[in-house]
Amino acid sequence: MNAADKPYDENARLKALFEYDVLDTQAEKIFDDLTELASEICETPISLISLVDPDRQWFKSKVGLDAESTDRDIAFCSHAILQDDIFEIQDALKDERFFDNPLVTSAPNIRFYAGTPLRTPSGYKIGTLCVISDHPKKLSDRQKKSLKLLGREVIAQLEIRMSNIKLEVANQYKTEFLSNVSHEIRTPLNAIIGFSELLLENKELKQAFSEQYDFIEKIDFSGKRLLTIINSVLDLSKIEAGKMELEQVNCNLLDYINNIFMSLSGKAKEKNINFSKVEHNDIPKIIIIDVSKLGQILTNLIGNAIKFTDPDKSVRLELCIIDNMLNIVIVDEGVGIELEDLSLLFDKYSRVGKSKTNFEGTGLGLYITKGLVTLMGGTINLKSKPNVGTEFHVQLPFKLPNDEELIKLEAKNVDISMYNRLTLLVVEDNIVNQMVISAMLKSLGIKTSVVGSGEEALDNLKSNEYEIILMDINLPGIDGLETSRMIKSINPNQYIFALTADVYRSTREKKLFNNFLTKPILLEDLKMALSEAIVEFKW
Structure with a gap:
């Protein structure tokens, strides 16, 4: 038996292998599918994705073999990574390098072996995709071509896997950073908003110091505006990092919707916009839903409708139940959206229509809204015509409460x-x-x-x-x-x-x-x- 020489670039090759952080990891379906396909195409009972580390060949995926790894000294793959093309042994008993190899003289009784090197984008051969049989065999040109293609796909999937790991790490760092920033910013905001709210509760102050009371109102408004912007950035981060969770609670839906409606009516009145709502009779009184996220969705969409609708025009909110889903329709007679801009509307990096030049806020509202709707298991669609208006349709699932849950109300x-x-x-x-x-x-x-x-x-x-x-x-x-x-x-x-x-x-x-x-x-x-x-x- 002849053991394979070490590749001339062994240190760099091992470094490339370790960067994938894949050794001794659990089985993954995408790699198992590739080995199974290789076995089917090459008509062999065994197929392996073998990664060669300093001492062994370890199998990321295997078909027809129970072993997790073998010593590197007896591995056929140790020879295959020295080649630039497919390494094929048609009858191991007739090859002086392998006839007395333990893998030939005992289980799995290798007679035929063919392995295509797994070459990284930098050119390092970290292992093989190989096929094995206990009978002599020869691959056809078609089978060799397919094996090479599958080998390249193994590397492509390893690259994707590594990118995903790096992205998860980056998201974790971003989450931790924003968590710290959240704490540092919210602590002083707590004082600003808390004290201003308490002062605004004092009616005697309003009567005695009306001008100063107006100043406090502006401080309160600005503090809450800053809080809204901070929340938008943090919501974006939580959605992208998969850290946002649903908090389902009991909600008196009509009362809640009315509170949202009343809170936004002031903005509509300031612009002399006819703001109305229509509630169909099929709406249950109490539902279970994430109230906070529902409110954010409504506030974002209605706020935009009012913002981009001119005076003396209309904005309408309509609610009904269709197929056990809460259907929300928001129709405005605003500026509308150009056809070419519709695909960009939910893009966090793009502004469309008048918002291209209007930089009030973060511009993240619709992107976050879509993320919230998706998180809640719903859908959001729209249709729009320039200078005619826009119509948003949101569908959200909900549950009905039992008697115990009603008590919380x-x-x-x-x-x-x-x-x-x-x-x-x-x-x-x-x-x-x-x-x-x-x-x-x-x-x-x-x-x-x-x-x-x-x-x-x-x-x-x-x-x-x-x-x-x-x-x-x-x-x-x-x-x-x-x-x-x-x-x-x-x-x-x-x-x-x-x-x-x-x-x-x-x-x-x-x-x-x-x-x-x-x-x-x-x-x-x-x-x-x-x-x-x-x-x-x-x-």
Whole structure:
């Protein structure tokens, strides 16, 4: 038996092999399909994708063989990677290099072997796609050509696989970066929006200092506008990284739609646009759907319709149920979209129509909207005519709630006077955030204690009890996650809200926390979270 020499470029060849990060990985269908096809075309019982590392040949895919690998010294493929063309042994017993090879004298009793080198784009031969039989054989020209083509496809799939791995790593780095940026930006925004909302609640301030009150309104508007832009960028990242999840909740659909409609009516009125809605009688009162994403879809599409419709024109929202799907139709008499621009409408890198020159916002709204619709299992289509208008059709699946789920809707009817039954512990290290949250809770008549660390929280709980704990996740010393775990180990029924400026957190620690409040905390979101807790625990 003659062992094969090492290739002259062995070190570079191994480096190319290791870059694919494929050795000792699980079977993958695309590679199994290629080996099966090679076996069928070449009419052999065995076919392998063999990768030659420093000590062995390892089989990424195999047909007709149970072994995972063999020693490199006895591998036929070690000889094949020294060739530029197909390496063919028609009868191994008659070849002095192989007649006494263990793979010939015992299982799998190789008599015929043909292997095409797997050549990387840089020219390194990292292994073979080979076919094997226990009978002497010779490949036809057609079979040799097919084997070469399949070998090139193996390399193409390895390249795709490597690109996907690199993309996953890049997305992970991007997610981590945006997670950190989210925290750093949202923390100061929490103070800006929180304090401005509280000041705007003060009617005496409006009467005594009307000009300054107008300034505060503009600060509040600008802060929320900045928050919208940040959310758009983060939503884009979450969709592309596959990190966004559905959060199905009970929704009084007609009430919710009416709230969206009323919130956007002001913009329509400012432009003297006739904004109307039509709700068909078949709409159920309560459905289960991701309310947040539904609201974002409606706000984006209706907001665009109003934005690109001229005064004295119309925008109409229509809802009905077709084939157990929620059908949303938004029709405007706006500027419309040119035919050549329709294919670019949902492209994050393109602006169409008037939006080519109107740079208000991020320009990501429709791209994100389509991503949200797809995530929810729905479809979105449109038709448009320049100077006539645009019509969007959205279909979204939904479920109907059972009796237990309907109980949660009671939270929307909780009177603010019920909040004074609660005692809360706020665990927050940022002084400004402490002031914002304390002021919000005080405005609701809730008794509140504030500590700045997990250690202080644990010490406080030795002598005090609270219905709810608001726990910042990013704390110095013992962080909010570990502090919450320690609290739950002592009192499993303790109700804990997570406070975080990191929007990615809410998709991770769902089992640990009863609810999440994402900074900047809006007063309405805080009230709703408290109401849900009151209903759930019947305080």
